[in-house]
Amino acid sequence: MISRDNLRILVTGGGGFLGRAIVQALLTQHETWRISVLDLKPPDHDILTRLEHFFQVDVRSAASVNNAFVDYIPDLVIHTAGIIPARQKRYSTRKEDWEHVRSINVDGTRHILDATLASGCKLFVYTSSCTVVIDDLNHDYYYMDETVPIGLANLHYGKSKGIAESYVLDPRHATERGLVACALRPATIIGPGDTAVMSLIHDLIAKGETSFIVGNGDNIYDFMYIDNAVHAHLLAVENLLTTRTAAGEAFFISNCEPVYFWDVFAYIWAQFGHVPTFRVRIPMGLAWVAALVAEAVTWVTGKPSTLDTGSVADGVRTHFSNNEKARRVLGYEPVVGLTEGVKLACEVSIETYEL
Amino acid sequence: MVSATELAYYATHPTELRSIIQWKTWHNPVHERDEKKESPELKECFRQLGLTSRSFAAVIQELHPELLVPVTLFYLVLRGLDTIEDDMTIAIEEKEPLLRNFHEIIDDERWTYNGNGPHEKDRELLVKFDNITKEFVKIKEPYKVIIRDIAKRMGNGMADYAKNQDLEANGVRTIKDYELYCHYVAGLVGEGLTRLFVEAKLANPALLQRPELMESMGQFLQQTNIIRDIREDHEDKRYFWPKEVWSKYVPKFADLFLPENREKALHCQSEMILIALRRADECLFYMAGVKEQSVFNFVAIPQSMAIATLELCFQNYAMFERNIKITKGSACQLMLESTQNLQVVCDVFRRYARKIHRKNSPRDPSFLEISIACGKIERFIESIFPTQTARTLPRDANGAIARKKKEDEETKWDMIYIMIAVLAVLALISFLMIGAAYLAGARFDLAISALKKGNFFPPKNPQGVASLASQFEGVASSSLAAPNAGHSEL
Numbered sequence: 024m025i026s027r028d029n030l031r032i033l034v035t036g037g038g039g040f041l042g043r044a045i046v047q048a049l050l051t052q053h054e055t056w057r058i059s060v061l062d063l064k065p066p067d068h069d070i071l072t073r074l075e076h077f078f079q080v081d082v083r084s085a086a087s088v089n090n091a092f093v094d095y096i097p098d099l100v101i102h103t104a105g106i107i108p109a110r111q112k113r114y115s116t117r118k119e120d121w122e123h124v125r126s127i128n129v130d131g132t133r134h135i136l137d138a139t140l141a142s143g144c145k146l147f148v149y150t151s152s153c154t155v156v157i158d159d160l161n162h163d164y165y166y167m168d169e170t171v172p173i174g175l176a177n178l179h180y181g182k183s184k185g186i187a188e189s190y191v192l193d194p195r196h197a198t199e200r201g202l203v204a205c206a207l208r209p210a211t212i213i214g215p216g217d218t219a220v221m222s223l224i225h226d227l228i229a230k231g232e233t234s235f236i237v238g239n240g241d242n243i244y245d246f247m248y249i250d251n252a253v254h255a256h257l258l259a260v261e262n263l264l265t266t267r268t269a270a271g272e273a274f275f276i277s278n279c280e281p282v283y284f285w286d287v288f289a290y291i292w293a294q295f296g297h298v299p300t301f302r303v304r305i306p307m308g309l310a311w312v313a314a315l316v317a318e319a320v321t322w323v324t325g326k327p328s329t330l331d332t333g334s335v336a337d338g339v340r341t342h343f344s345n346n347e348k349a350r351r352v353l354g355y356e357p358v359v360g361l362t363e364g365v366k367l368a369c370e371v372s373i374e375t376y377e378l
Numbered sequence: 379m380v381s382a383t384e385l386a387y388y389a390t391h392p393t394e395l396r397s398i399i400q401w402k403t404w405h406n407p408v409h410e411r412d413e414k415k416e417s418p419e420l421k422e423c424f425r426q427l428g429l430t431s432r433s434f435a436a437v438i439q440e441l442h443p444e445l446l447v448p449v450t451l452f453y454l455v456l457r458g459l460d461t462i463e464d465d466m467t468i469a470i471e472e473k474e475p476l477l478r479n480f481h482e483i484i485d486d487e488r489w490t491y492n493g494n495g496p497h498e499k500d501r502e503l504l505v506k507f508d509n510i511t512k513e514f515v516k517i518k519e520p521y522k523v524i525i526r527d528i529a530k531r532m533g534n535g536m537a538d539y540a541k542n543q544d545l546e547a548n549g550v551r552t553i554k555d556y557e558l559y560c561h562y563v564a565g566l567v568g569e570g571l572t573r574l575f576v577e578a579k580l581a582n583p584a585l586l587q588r589p590e591l592m593e594s595m596g597q598f599l600q601q602t603n604i605i606r607d608i609r610e611d612h613e614d615k616r617y618f619w620p621k622e623v624w625s626k627y628v629p630k631f632a633d634l635f636l637p638e639n640r641e642k643a644l645h646c647q648s649e650m651i652l653i654a655l656r657r658a659d660e661c662l663f664y665m666a667g668v669k670e671q672s673v674f675n676f677v678a679i680p681q682s683m684a685i686a687t688l689e690l691c692f693q694n695y696a697m698f699e700r701n702i703k704i705t706k707g708s709a710c711q712l713m714l715e716s717t718q719n720l721q722v723v724c725d726v727f728r729r730y731a732r733k734i735h736r737k738n739s740p741r742d743p744s745f746l747e748i749s750i751a752c753g754k755i756e757r758f759i760e761s762i763f764p765t766q767t768a769r770t771l772p773r774d775a776n777g778a779i780a781r782k783k784k785e786d787e788e789t790k791w792d793m794i795y796i797m798i799a800v801l802a803v804l805a806l807i808s809f810l811m812i813g814a815a816y817l818a819g820a821r822f823d824l825a826i827s828a829l830k831k832g833n834f835f836p837p838k839n840p841q842g843v844a845s846l847a848s849q850f851e852g853v854a855s856s857s858l859a860a861p862n863a864g865h866s867e868l
Contacts, residue, residue, distance in 0.1 A: 162769045166760040175769060241732050243753055281757050286749040289740040298740050343757065362746045 027264070030056045031075065033097040035082065035135055036104030038062040040217055041150065041209075044253045045101060046070055052257065061091055061135075062104065082131030089134075092142040099146035099260060100139045102191075104131060108180055109219050114333025121179050128183035129190070136191055140200050146263045147204035148256060151188040153245065153275060153344055154181030155208060160336035163242075166281075168345040169273055178333075192271055205259055205269040207252075210277035210344060213364065214249025215371030224291045232330075233292055233299040236285045237310040238339030244284040245277040245343040248364025251357040252276065258353040274349040280361040281343035287365065294369035310335045387705070394707020401710035405717065407440040408672035422509040423450055430457045430500050433683070437676045444578045445673070447513065448521040452570060454503065454510050455484055455529050460563075461504055463536045467495030470540060477537040481530035487511050520577050528570035535562030549617025549631065553653065556620040557597065560604070564596030575673055582667035591667075594660035595677065601654035602684040605647070606691055609635075610701055623649050635698055641741075643698050648744040651688050655734070655751040658685060659758035662727060666720055666762060678716040678723050685730045686712055693737045724759045731755040 032049060036042035037060030046066065049058050050073050059076040060066055071077055078091035082104050106127045112120060132149070139147055155173045157164055158181020164171065173185045188206045196202035213220050227233050255276045262269040292298065305313075310330075317330040349355035359367075388395040413421070427450055428435045438449055462468065462476050472493065476483075483489050490508050494501035514522065539545060539559065550556045572592040575581035585591060604611070604618045611618060617631060626649070627642040628634055634643045661681050668674045686704050691697050704712075715722050731752040738748050816822070 159769065162767050163765070164767070164769065165765045166757060171769065241735070243756055280750045280753065282746070282749050282753040283735055286735070286738065286740075286746065290746040290749075293740040293745065345761070361750060365746065 035061045038066040042103040103150040124179040132187035149191045149206040151206040152184045155185035157342040163341040206273040210245035210247040242341040275344035397711035419509040461500045477533040480533040481526040560600040564600035565593045568592040568596035580670040585667040591664040594657040598657045675717045682712040682716040689730045
């Protein structure tokens, strides 16, 4: 049994949106634990000073990852580092883009896990993503649970996260090298300081595109407030330190409040003081054709538009998860409601975007 | 009588008219009362039921025979309590002991009460209450125990409210108080009915282990009525909307009805609807525990009506101006859909959840919460009736697809064999009939010749037949003659 008083925990991607929040929570909730961060860029100064170590490492390089573990053996690793291709890149089909995503999310994960095991550390929490299933934009996933097969995602992000998750949870690591690992698959995370989702939604106001709903508007989606994602990670850590019932398992986590996709957009706009005067539902087929035209225009002019066939598909899909397993095994229960979470995210974002 | 406006309405809403006709034509009660076996007192009970309840009388009378009388009496006992509580002409000194002791009164076969004011519409119920008590003593003891227990708790709850001067003057204060009031007048009814169903072995006993489900059944109905009846209750100076909610929008309750506060009133209405709507998934959960069709109909019809009523009220300012109710056509459609199975009722709930979602406006402070409440209904339905897609089929989906293909192949061959058999039988029958006709001397040659000439229909009179026959006889005989001639030449 590991001594709980001065646990050494390594958080990769500790400078990122989720990683930083996890580091902060660990520092506040477990004052005696020794927290280290491995990332491409150093975290904020106030965090940096409270860390045991900061390793400036590019996870794509096995050598530089191994280097970090030379004189350092963590008790547990939380691997959040990764790249989320944003905006148009999300729907990219270019080979170079895929290679870039793969090298960080797949190779990076392999490097970290291999180095962890080589160091003698056995406990590993992997931040996967719900996109391992839903980045397959040709299908709806209603109330999906962990029995739904992965490996069918075709967008770069979900595909890479799926490959990496399968590597981490590969039973051979457990039987041959004693790895005790679990993977969390958060829904789309929002929160103060999030640059991906909020800014994308906010930008639609300036573009004057808030009056359009693609599809019938009845499609349902899962979001997750950052604090709940952090909470789930800490529960996973707790589980691996104690009962280890989560070993070898993946868990969908969300706010457990699936909601009509377009309503969340409208609510966020309303927080920024914008309510569209009218809203039209554009049939999926028509929107898809329009997107195809927009893509052609983009191709000719080189000026990117919001509309593309990928985002049209994203906008009409029903994707929400069943979090029963996380509830049962980890004791996960959201701590901040979605409405409050969106409000909190917007409050900070108002300052960020409206200046 | 059907009014001109109604005629115009149904002329423009044929689907609703269709529902009315379908309901009237096709609805068969699961069980029917056997009036021959009923005592005069019991007949009187059913008459009172019809007089006091517009919505419940029909569904109660279709209940399983085991529960028909207990539920009817349960309803009338609670109605009796209600008639005493509601009547403001009864002094509190007289009212309180009546309410608190009502569970003992119902065992007194001679008890009647003449103290209601002349304008109380249900005063006859208490004047002739001995009919009910006489029947009450006859029912099985376990049912009596349940009815007495609920009558006792409801009577005491009502007495507490009647004595509460603060409530009289200021109305309900917090959401908690509001739900407690709904508990006394409706949540307890849900509990009593559930215990009766389980006692009769017509519902899953597990329902008693999840008391929040039966509570939600009552709350959902009662809250919906309180929301819809806002105008009427305001005119009667009864205040059920909690101050905790309306004070966010207007300083005085009466201000909700001022034209300049139209938007605020709608926002307040949304929040009230939200509180009710959050219970909807538990109502569906409850209905999943009902085993018998007549009991299912009995619980499902009011629930479907309630969600439709919430949808009607939502974002509808008319609610503050007058009484509104769902149209008869919608009601009939809902009854048709609520007398089938849980899946159909789930479809009703989903349909109305989406209608509410579509009316929802981002300007409304409860906007996202309402959207989440509708999402909760949809999620619950998904949890019991999952939407299957190619990707969510079980892991052996490929095996399943292969099996399906094989089955399809087998079905195809079955179909072919059946077709061959049918054709063979038809051929045999045709052969036998034509053969019989031939043996009986039918002239197929004449018939075929006539057909060749284009006479597809038999002649209408005997002369026609004769002329036709002679016309073709000639041809036939001449053609027959020719080979003969040739033959003779050989």
